[in-house]
Amino acid sequence: MTAASGRAFDGAAPSRSLSNYGVVGFRVELLRLIVAMAILGLIVAFYLGDTFTLNILATTFLFAGLATAWNIIGGLGGQFSLGHSVFFAIGAYVTAGFYMRLGVSPWFALAPAAVLAAIVSALVSFPVFRLRGPFFAIATMALTEVVLSLALYFESVTGGARGISVPFRRGFANMIFTDRLSYALLMMGFLAITLLVLAYIARSRLGYELRAIRDNDRTAEAAGINVVRTKLIGMAISAALMAIGGGLYMMYVRVADPPTLLSLFDIGVKVALITLIGGIGTIYGPLLGALLVVPLESMLRATLGGVFPGSNLVVLGIILILTALYLRKGIAGAAEGIYTRIRKGRRT
Amino acid sequence: MNMNVANSSTTPLIELDRVSKRFGGLQAVADVSFSMRSGEIVSLIGPNGAGKTTLFNLITGQLQPSEGVLSFEGREIGNLKPHQRARIGFGRTFQISQTLTSMSVLENAMIGAFLQEKELAAAAARAQHALTLVGLDHAAKRRSGELTLGERRRLEVARALSMNPKIVLLDEVMAGLNETEVEEIISLVRKLNAEGVTFLVIEHNLKVVRAFSQRVLVLNRGQLLAEGTADDVLANPDVIEAYLGRSGQ
Numbered sequence A: 001m002t003a004a005s006g007r008a009f010d011g012a013a014p015s016r017s018l019s020n021y022g023v024v025g026f027r028v029e030l031l032r033l034i035v036a037m038a039i040l041g042l043i044v045a046f047y048l049g050d051t052f053t054l055n056i057l058a059t060t061f062l063f064a065g066l067a068t069a070w071n072i073i074g075g076l077g078g079q080f081s082l083g084h085s086v087f088f089a090i091g092a093y094v095t096a097g098f099y100m101r102l103g104v105s106p107w108f109a110l111a112p113a114a115v116l117a118a119i120v121s122a123l124v125s126f127p128v129f130r131l132r133g134p135f136f137a138i139a140t141m142a143l144t145e146v147v148l149s150l151a152l153y154f155e156s157v158t159g160g161a162r163g164i165s166v167p168f169r170r171g172f173a174n175m176i177f178t179d180r181l182s183y184a185l186l187m188m189g190f191l192a193i194t195l196l197v198l199a200y201i202a203r204s205r206l207g208y209e210l211r212a213i214r215d216n217d218r219t220a221e222a223a224g225i226n227v228v229r230t231k232l233i234g235m236a237i238s239a240a241l242m243a244i245g246g247g248l249y250m251m252y253v254r255v256a257d258p259p260t261l262l263s264l265f266d267i268g269v270k271v272a273l274i275t276l277i278g279g280i281g282t283i284y285g286p287l288l289g290a291l292l293v294v295p296l297e298s299m300l301r302a303t304l305g306g307v308f309p310g311s312n313l314v315v316l317g318i319i320l321i322l323t324a325l326y327l328r329k330g331i332a333g334a335a336e337g338i339y340t341r342i343r344k345g346r347r348t
Numbered sequence B: 001m002n003m004n005v006a007n008s009s010t011t012p013l014i015e016l017d018r019v020s021k022r023f024g025g026l027q028a029v030a031d032v033s034f035s036m037r038s039g040e041i042v043s044l045i046g047p048n049g050a051g052k053t054t055l056f057n058l059i060t061g062q063l064q065p066s067e068g069v070l071s072f073e074g075r076e077i078g079n080l081k082p083h084q085r086a087r088i089g090f091g092r093t094f095q096i097s098q099t100l101t102s103m104s105v106l107e108n109a110m111i112g113a114f115l116q117e118k119e120l121a122a123a124a125a126r127a128q129h130a131l132t133l134v135g136l137d138h139a140a141k142r143r144s145g146e147l148t149l150g151e152r153r154r155l156e157v158a159r160a161l162s163m164n165p166k167i168v169l170l171d172e173v174m175a176g177l178n179e180t181e182v183e184e185i186i187s188l189v190r191k192l193n194a195e196g197v198t199f200l201v202i203e204h205n206l207k208v209v210r211a212f213s214q215r216v217l218v219l220n221r222g223q224l225l226a227e228g229t230a231d232d233v234l235a236n237p238d239v240i241e242a243y244l245g246r247s248g249q
C-alpha cells in the first residue's frame, strides 16, 4: 500500500513530546506568559497609590502591547512596516465615532475597529508586499503621510486639525475612569491579549510559516507556503490588535488630532524601535523594549522636555545605536544568550 | 484507488512539451520535451550554463516558460504557483542551499512537514524522520547556521522529503559532500525510489549518475542533446564533445 503511494513517507510518525525535539509548544509558552503577567501585576501593586507612576505604567503597557502587535508581522514575518500608526488611528476613530455618535460602549466598538483595520491592512498590503526590504518600509511610511492628509481632509470623521475630544463621563461602560489604576490595568489587559496572540502564533504553524518567509521566501514557497496569503494573515492580525490599542488610547487621552494619531515617529517608528531594542521576532522582546524605553522617555520629557525639546528622541536614538552595536538580538536575545550559557555551564 | 494506480502507469508523472525560456536575448532553455514515469530516477546532466537549473525552475514554478506546456499527472500545471506545485507533490532543493538560519535544524525540516501536518508535534515527528533518513538526526537541535556545507545540502533534502513529495528534484546536492556522504545519499535515493518516489537529479559527478540513474538527459546550450541509459549517453560522441568542448570536464 505504502509502496504504491509514490510518496516519500505516508506512515504515521510516532509522537513524542515537543520538548524532546527542542521545540517550545504553546502550553509551555502560556506558563511563561502567566509568569510574565504576574510580575507586571506585582509592579503595579507596588505603585498602587502613585498616580505619576501608574500613568507611566499605563503608557508603557500600551506601547508594549502595540509593539507586540507590530512584532507579529514586523518581527515574525519580517515585513518592516513603519505605517502601523494608520491602523492605530483607525482604531481610535472608529471607537470614538461609535461611542460619540451612536452611543456604543467603547468596549463593543473595539470589535468593528479591529475588523476595519484588518480589512484596510489587507487591502493596502497587497500591492506593497511586492516590495522588499527598505522599499517596503518606505512605502508604508508614505502610506502614513497619505492617510494623514486624508484624515485632515475628512473633518466630519476626524475633527480635522482640531481633532476629537471625548467628553469626560466616567463609568465602566464608557471606559472612562478617574483613577489611574483602572487605566494601568486596562492597558495591562491589552498587553496580555497581544502577548497571548503573538505567543499562540509563534508556537503554531502560522508562526513557523511567517518565520520561514522572513528567512527565505523562495524556500518557504518551495515548501508549499502561500507567501502572499500568509503575510496578509499576519498583517491583518497585527493591524487588528493595533486598532484595539488605538481605541484604548483614544479613551485614555480623550483628545487626539490626526498628527498625533498618525505620528510617524511617535507611533509608527516607535513601535518598531521598541521591538528592535527589546528583541525583534521574540515573544517578550517588545515588552522588554517598552519597559526600558517608555519610562525613560516619560521621565526625560518631564525633566528635560521644557529645556531641551526633543531630548527624548536623542536618548531613544542612543539606545538604539547601543543595541545595534552590543545587543544584536535586543534585550531578549541577550537574556537568552546568558541563560543558555548558564545552562551549558551547569551541564559540564 | 485502483483507478489511480491504473492512471499512474499510463499517464506520465511529469511531461514537458516544447518548453522554452528566454532571458532577454539569451535562450536558456530551448524547445525541451521529455516525460517521466512515476517511480523513475532520471539524471539531468550538461556543462555549466546549459540551462539545467533554469529547467528545474520551470518545472517547479519559480520561472514561467516563454513557450511550451508542462503537465503533472496528465494535468496542465503551467499556471500553478510554486507553492501550489509543492502541494500537488513537487519537492526540491536549490543549487545554492537555502537554510532558514533563525531556526534549528529540525525546525528547518518542519517547514516542509507543515505541508502535511497542522500540529507542531506531528510536524516535528515527521521532520525528525526526514532528518534520520538523511543522517542528520543527531544534529536536530543545532542551529542550522552552524552546519557545514554538506550538512546544509542534506538538510535541504530532508526539508523536501518531509513534504512527502511524489517527485523530488535535487539540484547538485552531492557537490561539496565527502565520499561517505555521497554514498549515503545514493542509497537514500535508491531506498526512497523503491518505495515509489520519483527523482529528477542534476548531477555533475558521473560516477553518481551511473550509480543510480535509470535514464539520463543531457542538456547543452538549452537544448536536449541526448537521452538514454547512462552508458549509452556517456558514450555518445556529441555528449563527449559538449563536455570537452565547453567546460573541459
Ligand SMILES: Nc1ncnc2c1ncn2[C@@H]1O[C@H](COP(=O)(O)OP(=O)(O)OP(=O)(O)O)[C@@H](O)[C@H]1O
Pocket: B023, B026, B028, B046, B047, B048, B049, B050, B051, B052, B053, B054, B055, B095
Ligand atoms: N534569472 C536569470 N536571468 C538571466 N539569465 C539567467 C537567469 N538564470 C540563468 N540565466 C542564464 O541562463 C543560462 C543557464 O543557466 P542555468 O543556471 O540554468 O545553468 P546550469 O545548467 O544550471 O549551470 P550550472 O551547472 O553552472 O549550475 C546561463 O547562461 C545563465 O547565466
Ligand SMILES: [Mg+2]
Pocket: B052, B053, B054, B095
Ligand atoms: Mg545549475
